[in-house]
Amino acid sequence: MSPILHTLAHRLEQLPIQERRLAESILQSPEDVLHLGIRELSERCGVSAATVTRFCKSLHFKGYPDFKMKLAAELSHSNRNGEESYQDIVAGNSLSRIVQAIQANHTASIADTTRLLDFDKLEQAITWLSATNRIDLYGMATSSIVAQDFYQKLIRIGKNSTAFADSHMQITSASSLGPGDVAFAVSYSGETQETIAALRCAKEQGAKTLSLTSFGNNTLAGISDIALFSSSLEEGMRRGDMASRIAQLHIIDILFTGMVSTDFDKYIPRLEGSYQQVSKLKKQPGGH
16 A cells, blocks of 8 residues: 555544545545546545645645645556565564565665655755754654764764754753754654654744654644655554664655755865764774
């Protein structure tokens, strides 16, 4: 099942009655939707065209045309490659089977996430991150590892950034942000309370806010100025947050590469300088 259809199925019971009727119709015949205009779909489901637009925007699409375009891409991919599913941990699997399963999960997660990308939002996020003097990074548990990865990259190009794993330090740092600063919060579920609190605090101080969550309607995405999404298909594998972490790091790498590419002459010398200094340290006795 595609990330969009998976999200609709997963959140069906949480939707208002009219939007639930719309979601049920899409889930029943997703390919039919691709050939329907907004009025045709609204009439088929017994809802207004405004409900269709509101439904699409609640899923962070720009509108119905954007929803159809992304759904078409996902359905086309599924038709070409057959039904795909993430493979969970199974007792007694051979090592070769484990390797194949993990590779398949990671590959699928990156591909699913790429199809969800909103290039306008990505470009705006890169612009904000490049222009700001200070970046706060928030994330708990596995998401903290993703935030730390971005921190390591930003430090190498001389960006003033922090990535605290402690929730009290996150909100303390957020309270000292101001207009022009950027706060970036990572949470797979989008419902991690400590992360939500830190991003809300940053927003109250006037900072620009970015979020990276699994695809769908969630609290963290809802309060951020720009919401970025990774694939939401990982279920059983959530025991280790394996594929979801890879998908989030995929977005981080895109953002970082976009920043460096946008201001190449400024950032490349800094990257090369940090590399040379670390290389010198490795050559010293006891270096690693």
